[in-house]
Amino acid sequence: MSAPxxxxxxxxxxxxxxxxxxxxxxxxxxxxPEAGASWLPLYLFVVWGLVIALGAWLMEHQREDG
Amino acid sequence: xxxxxxxxxxxxxxxxLLFVIAAWGDRRAEQGRSIIGSPTVYALSIAVYCTAWTFYxxxxxxxxxxxxxxxxxxxxxxxMLMAPFMIRKMVRIASTQRITSIADFISARYGKSSSLxxxxxxxxxxxxxxxxxxxxxxxxLSHAVLVNYPEAAELRLAEESFWVDKSFxxxxxxxxxxxxxxxxxxxxxxxxxxxxxxxxxxxxxKLVAFLTIGVFVVFVLFNGPVDLFSxxxxxxxxxxxxxxxxxxxxxxxxxxxxxxxxxxxLTLPRQFQVLVVENVDERHLKRASWLFPLYLVAINLxxxxxxxxxxxxxxxxxxxxxxxxxxxxxxxLEGIPxxxxxxxxxxxxxxxxxxxxxxxxMVSNQLIMPLLLRSKRLHLSSQGELAGWLLGIRRIAxxxxxxxxxxxxxxxGDSYSLVTIGLVSFAAAAQFAPAMLIxxxxxxxxxxxxxxxxxxxxxxxxxxxxxxGFAQSGWLDADFLxxxxxxxxxxxxxxLFGLEGWxxxxxxxxxxxxxxxxxxxxxxxxxxxxxxxxxxxALFTNAMNPGLQHTPLWRGQTTCGELRSLLSxxxxxxxxxxxxxxxxxxxxxxxxPAPPSxxxxxxxxxxxxxGSASARVLxxxxxxxxxLDLESILSILDTTSQTLEYNRRLEQKSNELARIxxxxxxxxxxxxxxxxxxxxxxxxxxHELRTPLTSIRAFAEILRDGKDLPEEKRIHFLExxxxxxxxLSRLIEEILDLARLESGRLTLTPQKLDLVALARHSVDAxxxxxxxxxxxxxxxxxxxxxxxxxxxxxxxxxxxxxxDNAGKFADDDDPRVRLHLAPHKRHFRLSVEDNGPGxxxxxxxxxxxxxxxxxxxxxxxxxxxGRPRGSGLGLPISRGIVSHxxxxxxxxxxxxxxxxxxxxxxxxxxxxxxxGFVQKVGD
Numbered sequence: 001m002s003a004p005x006x007x008x009x010x011x012x013x014x015x016x017x018x019x020x021x022x023x024x025x026x027x028x029x030x031x032x033p034e035a036g037a038s039w040l041p042l043y044l045f046v047v048w049g050l051v052i053a054l055g056a057w058l059m060e061h062q063r064e065d066g
Numbered sequence: 067x068x069x070x071x072x073x074x075x076x077x078x079x080x081x082x083l084l085f086v087i088a089a090w091g092d093r094r095a096e097q098g099r100s101i102i103g104s105p106t107v108y109a110l111s112i113a114v115y116c117t118a119w120t121f122y123x124x125x126x127x128x129x130x131x132x133x134x135x136x137x138x139x140x141x142x143x144x145x146m147l148m149a150p151f152m153i154r155k156m157v158r159i160a161s162t163q164r165i166t167s168i169a170d171f172i173s174a175r176y177g178k179s180s181s182l183x184x185x186x187x188x189x190x191x192x193x194x195x196x197x198x199x200x201x202x203x204x205x206x207l208s209h210a211v212l213v214n215y216p217e218a219a220e221l222r223l224a225e226e227s228f229w230v231d232k233s234f235x236x237x238x239x240x241x242x243x244x245x246x247x248x249x250x251x252x253x254x255x256x257x258x259x260x261x262x263x264x265x266x267x268x269x270x271x272k273l274v275a276f277l278t279i280g281v282f283v284v285f286v287l288f289n290g291p292v293d294l295f296s297x298x299x300x301x302x303x304x305x306x307x308x309x310x311x312x313x314x315x316x317x318x319x320x321x322x323x324x325x326x327x328x329x330x331x332l333t334l335p336r337q338f339q340v341l342v343v344e345n346v347d348e349r350h351l352k353r354a355s356w357l358f359p360l361y362l363v364a365i366n367l368x369x370x371x372x373x374x375x376x377x378x379x380x381x382x383x384x385x386x387x388x389x390x391x392x393x394x395x396x397x398x399l400e401g402i403p404x405x406x407x408x409x410x411x412x413x414x415x416x417x418x419x420x421x422x423x424x425x426x427x428m429v430s431n432q433l434i435m436p437l438l439l440r441s442k443r444l445h446l447s448s449q450g451e452l453a454g455w456l457l458g459i460r461r462i463a464x465x466x467x468x469x470x471x472x473x474x475x476x477x478x479g480d481s482y483s484l485v486t487i488g489l490v491s492f493a494a495a496a497q498f499a500p501a502m503l504i505x506x507x508x509x510x511x512x513x514x515x516x517x518x519x520x521x522x523x524x525x526x527x528x529x530x531x532x533x534x535g536f537a538q539s540g541w542l543d544a545d546f547l548x549x550x551x552x553x554x555x556x557x558x559x560x561x562l563f564g565l566e567g568w569x570x571x572x573x574x575x576x577x578x579x580x581x582x583x584x585x586x587x588x589x590x591x592x593x594x595x596x597x598x599x600x601x602x603x604a605l606f607t608n609a610m611n612p613g614l615q616h617t618p619l620w621r622g623q624t625t626c627g628e629l630r631s632l633l634s635x636x637x638x639x640x641x642x643x644x645x646x647x648x649x650x651x652x653x654x655x656x657x658x659p660a661p662p663s664x665x666x667x668x669x670x671x672x673x674x675x676x677g678s679a680s681a682r683v684l685x686x687x688x689x690x691x692x693x694l695d696l697e698s699i700l701s702i703l704d705t706t707s708q709t710l711e712y713n714r715r716l717e718q719k720s721n722e723l724a725r726i727x728x729x730x731x732x733x734x735x736x737x738x739x740x741x742x743x744x745x746x747x748x749x750x751x752x753h754e755l756r757t758p759l760t761s762i763r764a765f766a767e768i769l770r771d772g773k774d775l776p777e778e779k780r781i782h783f784l785e786x787x788x789x790x791x792x793x794l795s796r797l798i799e800e801i802l803d804l805a806r807l808e809s810g811r812l813t814l815t816p817q818k819l820d821l822v823a824l825a826r827h828s829v830d831a832x833x834x835x836x837x838x839x840x841x842x843x844x845x846x847x848x849x850x851x852x853x854x855x856x857x858x859x860x861x862x863x864x865x866x867x868x869x870d871n872a873g874k875f876a877d878d879d880d881p882r883v884r885l886h887l888a889p890h891k892r893h894f895r896l897s898v899e900d901n902g903p904g905x906x907x908x909x910x911x912x913x914x915x916x917x918x919x920x921x922x923x924x925x926x927x928x929x930x931x932g933r934p935r936g937s938g939l940g941l942p943i944s945r946g947i948v949s950h951x952x953x954x955x956x957x958x959x960x961x962x963x964x965x966x967x968x969x970x971x972x973x974x975x976x977x978x979x980x981x982g983f984v985q986k987v988g989d
Contacts, residue, residue, distance in 0.1 A: 055355060
């Protein structure tokens with residue numbers, strides 16, 4: 001993978017992470033189910049895990065000198 | 067088992083283990099077999115971010131404020147994602163400049179300013195000491211909970227003497243640890259191997275401890291997460307506890323805390339220490355950028371279940387901050403609480419160790435050294451070796467910082483919950499972010515701007531967070547909070563300028579960063595940088611530029627002897643010998659002038675030990691003339707960027723050259739082909755001319771010699787001679803036409819004419835001939851009249867030529883040709899198609915080239931058997947004529963007969979307009 005391409009992907013991931021951790025999307029998931037607590041923590045953990053997985057994939061597939 | 071003696075033995079036993087690990091790490095490093103040169107250890111050492119505040123406080127915060135505790139860890143996750151851009155640059159800068167702390171970093175960026183460095187160190191000291199106090203408080207508190215359970219463990223610090231307080235002794239042990247392993251080298255920019263190993267180990271211990279209690283709560287106290295959360299769903303008072311409603315400040319507070327955690331992660335002195343100063347290899351960032359966030363996920367996984375369990379189960383009226391201890395205690399267990407206590411101890415001690423090292427380096431290098439250099443320079447210089455002095459200063463600073471932390475904890479700690487102090491410290495550290503981050507990317511940021519911005523941000527932080535904290539502790543009148551100072555309502559510290567309804571941290575962060583960034587940028591735009599500042603700014607902002615490394619930047623003059631004595635005075639004889647011998651150009655006599663690279667090395671070495679500001683003062687004291695060659699470094703910077711630009715342009719040029727070369731080669735190829743075709747053409751023309759000439763000559767000779775030929779034979783021979791002469795002159799006429807066309811001397815007499823009549827006339831002319839050849843000719847004319855401007859003779863020549871060609875190339879067995887005339891927009895199109903094999907796409911333009919066509923004609927000569935060959939000049943001549951008349955001639959697929967179709971298009975002259983005008987309108 002070329003370095004500029006890799007950088008572009010990384011920047012896209014940062015933008016995505018910022019987006020999913022910020023209010024408009026967070027508010028959407030801040031809804032309690034029929035009975036019980038809000039989905040928000042579950043959403044945060046799932047998204048968090050996905051972001052880290054994507055990040056790990058990007059970083060480990062980078063060229064050595066990139 | 068929970069007796070004081072056991073708990074204390076385990077606690078101090080754990081601390082002893084840390085000593086062993088650190089000593090082992092240092093020994094391995096000395097043997098050159100470092101145990102910490104791995105990205106995993108690096109990631110674990112960054113996990114010093116998770117302090118006792120995480121360990122105990124997260125559960126408390128989750129119980130009280132819902133998921134907002136996660137923001138403290140989402141911010142660093144974002145920061146670590148940006149590591150390849152931002153932290154990598156910080157690491158690069160720190161390693162080239164031998165940066166020792168964040169205060170040194172900011173000071174070096176703004177022209178190695180000692181005043182700015184001192185300011186940062188001072189702010190850090192004021193802002194972070196409470197955080198150290200918080201860790202000590204956590205140790206005291208957890209110990210009290212462990213020993214006193216089931217009694218409530220309210221702090222009784224005020225009643226206790228300090229020697230009864232365990233955290234006092236822990237602080238003392240830590241001081242010894244830090245002095246032993248944190249001040250081994252004088253060079254603070256070198257990695258503290260043993261300490262980092264111990265920190266990484268502590269990160270593992272706290273993770274294991276927290277996961278153990280988490281698994282215990284979820285799977286032993288409850289039957290798994292499903293059971294736990296169904297019980298949560300059944301208790302009405304907990305339903306709202308996990309939503310955004312529980313987060314202070316709602317959505318605004320959410321964003322504010324996220325930003326706060328993001329900035330603090332980069333600017334907290336201990337984070338800067340492990341992230342940047344202790345980094346040995348910037349490639350480690352790659353692994354750490356996802357491994358550390360993963361660690362954060364793991365350590366936070368059970369926070370919410372534990373908080374919910376603590377709220378659900380009847381464990382007495384205990385502080386949520388202690389749920390991790392009280393939950394297993396309430397179940398009657400002994401071992402797990404002890405493990406949890408050790409986990410909390412490891413979280414607290416890890417933080418205290420790194421933070422104290424970072425702060426003590428700052429205090430000694432940025433606060434005390436510059437003062438000593440200024441006031442007691444002569445006195446200091448008269449001493450033999452100052453290396454011991456420097457370490458002494460740092461060690462005293464360590465003890466003082468820890469005592470200060472303890473004092474704060476003993477005096478004010480009672481009134482604060484764990485979380486409050488943590489975020490207050492975060493907000494203080496965040497004030498460094500503008501000077502650091504903007505300085506890394508904007509060359510124009512000046513020292514004055516950065517200093518004023520920092521002061522403004524710090525003052526607002528004091529006013530909106532620190533003073534209200536004092537007020538809540540009862541040190542200030544509580545009216546200060548509710549009514550504002552002197553009753554001025556818009557100055558209320560938690561609602562500055564009437565901004566109400568925000569949580570206090572977001573509120574403080576907004577105002578302080580607004581002032582900080584605003585003043586930094588605004589003042590920078592109106593102040594000038596000194597030359598040194600310009601250089602440093604350029605070096606920082608262009609840190610990733612590969613041309614900048616290892617460039618000697620010194621020009622001033624000094625002797626090796628003077629440098630040697632300066633270095634040995636401050637760094638000791640051993641280090642001096644190493645620096646001078648690394649030079650590689652043999653032993654230098656004391657009287658020799660020092661080469662620029664040696665001066666640079668000397669300054670770097672001094673920077674690593676004393677900080678960049680003091681190092682510059684010292685180097686300037688022995689180097690005569692302008693020590694740092696500012697002009698040359700700026701020119702290096704400019705040349706590097708120029709060289710890059712030149713390279714880019716050269717590359718462009720060479721690409722262009724390659725392209726042009728390719729074009730030239732193609733053109734040459736084409737020319738050779740044309741030349742070959744020309745030769746063929748000449749041969750062909752000669753042949754064509756010779757054939758009729760030969761027969762004319764032969765018959766003429768027969769007529770001359772054969773006096774007794776019968777009359778009818780004589781007439782027949784004469785006819786042949788006449789026919790061949792006609793053919794010959796037609797051929798010559800064509801060649802002449804072509805020559806005229808090509809030289810532009812073809813004379814046409816354009817006049818208005820009817821293309822329909824002309825087409826019919828042409829068809830009549832060739833009708834007989836085509837019939838003789840067996841060609842079926844279909845004529846399709848869609849219009850009654852087709853007025854065009856043209857030369858009738860020439861146009862007729864074109865049409866006849868098209869029909870003739872079509873007849874030749876039509877199918878051998880059932881040749882068919884169709885002429886079609888139709889209007890098209892403001893033009894008329896006359897097309898002639900045949901049912902022959904057609905013309906391939908790439909051949910379509912080439913049939914209009916005379917040379918090429920000859921080849922094609924000769925190639926197809928065998929196929930068009932029984933029908934005469936043409937000279938092959940018809941199509942080029944036709945195209946020349948048509949374009950002279952403002953029309954076009956091209957080949958396309960035959961719409962009906964499946965062969966080739968030649969289309970001639972001429973502009974319409976419907977209203978008797980001039981041809982030129984018609985053409986213009988037609989376009």
